[in-house]
Amino acid sequence: MKLIKLARNAGWGIHSIRTRLILSYLATALLPVAILGWLSVDVYLGSMTERVTDYSVEVVNRVAQDIDEYFRDIDFLLTRDPDFYIDQFIKLVQNNSVTNSRKYVFRIWEDFNNLRRVKPGLEDIAITFADGRILSSYGFYFTDFVPHGNTVSYSGPRVNRFGKEVVTMVRPYASDGRRDVWVSADINLERLASMANLKASPRGYVYIMDQDGQIVFSPHGHEVEDSEEVLINTVDSEVTGWKIVSVVYADEVEAELAYLKRLTYGGITLVLVGVGFLAVYLSHAISHPIRRLQEFARQATLDAAAEDLPVAGRDEIAQLSTDFRTMLARIGELMSENLKEQKLLRKLEIESLTNQIKPHFIYNTLDMIIGQLEQEQTEEAIYLIEALGNFFRLSLSQGREIVKVASEIEHVRNYLYIQQLRHGQGYQYHIQVQEPEVLEFLMPRLLLQPLVENAIFHGILRADRPGRVEVLVSRSHDGIVFTVSDNGVGMKPEELEQINGILAGEIPAQEDRPCFGLMNVQKRAQLIFGKEYGLTLESEPGQGTRTILKIGFLDEQLALEAEESA
Amino acid sequence: MVWTALAVFLLLSGGVQAEDQLTIGFVPRSLDNPIFLDAFENAHQKAMELGVRLEWLAPWGFSTEGQLAVMESLIGQGVDGIVVSVNDVPEIQGAIQRALDNGIPVITFDADSPTSGRLFHIGIDNFKAGWEAGKALVRIAQARGLEGPLSAVIMSGEPDALNLIERMDGFFGAIEGELGLEVDEILYNRDNVDLATIMVEDYLKANPEVDVFFFTGGWPFYVPSDAMPAFKQWAHAGGIAVGIDIFYDALLLLRDGLLQYLVGQDMASMGALGVELLVDYLRGGQLPETVFVEVGLTYASHENLDELLQIYEPWLVK
Incomplete structure (x- = not known):
């Protein structure tokens, strides 16, 4: 477990990009190679089995052909025209005399031995009588191997008189078979071995079986190995009637495949090792910057030290690192600005609140x-x-920064009422909400009261005529517009230009300037809604002033976030 | 008499094989040497008379290995006795000893192996045969007025054949002090009759000046004189050839002047005696009085040629 943990920490976890990349590379490389290898082995196995079978058939046919040709030759030697010397010798022997047989027997021996000399594998050739006497190339003697029947036959293997393993081809000496004399040829088993010394595979072999299923020749003695799975092909010898059997061990075919398998496995291993190294390198090249970026991001959550992020190379990861560093720097700036804005907003609210609860009021x-x-x-x-x-309850608003428009209107209405009573009904006020649904919208608190206060104290109270303050609430396509109009003294154009310049930020504001309350509202409005919102003043000297406050829409979520951030 | 004849007939025909029917293995030096054919016929004739089975076995051409194989086959067959013409070499001596160890008595004929343990030997007096050939050479040379020294070449079969060695000893013994003779070369034909003819022709073509040819056996005598032109030319030019073995074809060569004198061995008696004496031993334990049973020699010269040609029959084997 500790090892697994260490591996995971080193980027070798199963879910890491590095591990996935390596596994992906390996799988991508392994799959085609394995499929190709499997197909190759499968196709090659089939092809090889077919080839071995074909060759095995060819082998047994060839062996059968050789045996047939050989025994046809032997039969040609045995199937001689009536031989004067043999005929005479047979007559003598069958008349129980060998007197004056010398010229016959010598010629026959010479003939037989010449045949032995010219025909490889011909171990002996003989004339056998029914009583067991035999005239062969070795002399005139007795034998226990007395043929019978009037047809060509093949027998053996047996050990002949001189310790040689032979098979014997026998045919009646005379075609009518009446003499009870047979002519025979002993074929050295080594000759059969040489003819059967074809094999379809290194361990494979050919053996010969007679029509009774007895083994005539097998390179494994007279026992045929049948303990293993083998491929057998058989063909009959036309002349001898023997069955020529080719044996190929199945594992030899597979053994030949072993080379291909080893080659395939070796190739797969090499490819995997190569791909493995490549995968490790590539995954390292890819994951290392990501891991550094990840490590940096983790550190950045604690300490936004964007300058410490190493950026190397020109690839996407390096670009991402650069962007990430820029982003972090921007986030830092925004966080700083936000912090400043929040502080400023808070300060402005406090100032606004402080301004409302002036002691003399x-x-x-x-x-x-x-x-x-x-x-x-x-x-x-x-x-x-x-x-x-x-008035005070709404001013405090239970500490909430965001209130409904209705609440703000109510707050202004209370203020106007109180001020109207304070100033002896010297002016009238009128509040008009054009779209009632606006009352349910949200807005920062204490934005309107300074505007109304300015209209009273800097407008109508300075004029010597009955004043009138009108508050109009309307809705535009992108916000809520509050218009506070008075019929007071108005402002000179230069004064109006200066105030609007200050509100627009074009002219630096001063703490002791009379537009302090307006600046408070302006800053708060723009901090919350942006520069496109805020205050605009319109005025005509002697005619009055119109202050227009435009704010944006606040939905519940934004209001909550704004309130929480505040 | 009738019953006896019937019994012999049944035994010979193989229709009935008596429980105690003996089997004799008869092993000449080779089958390709017709000199043994007389022995072949007479041995079989004797075997039929005695009611024993005779197995005549030999390699076609002589070889120690071939003869050993034959001996081993006879031992393996469990024959009752063996008659064999051998080279006196350890391998053959060992084979004879193995036969004896297996209870198979062995006698030799033609060529002996005295130290092998064989019971006895049947053959000619080989020294005497060589001696007679040597004496004939001396007579012929002296008749021609040749005093020597004469150059000579000798043809023999196997160097280890004791009978041939004894013949050479007798030959040289006979001429010693009588005729100066320098032996240029001894030609060994390995008991091969075909090779023997070729060797004679080749030698005389290369060395026509040689004066004397002595043959310890009749290997090259089976061919007509016209088949050996060099030999014929050499002989007609005054070359003297004497040898051992008399048979019809050899007599024809004598008639044609290729040979001047022959000493013959009675191979027919060797065959018959080999069977007879071994059967006597096997049936009655009777051994000859001596371990050497000698068969007589015959002699052929121009003096008795016509008579011999009437006696000997052509073999027509070559």
């Missing part, structure tokens, strides 16, 4: 409540307290 409102109570305007006081309470 609270004191004035409380004084106003006290005054109403002293004047026993209890109902009005109750409304005011309720409005103040709602």
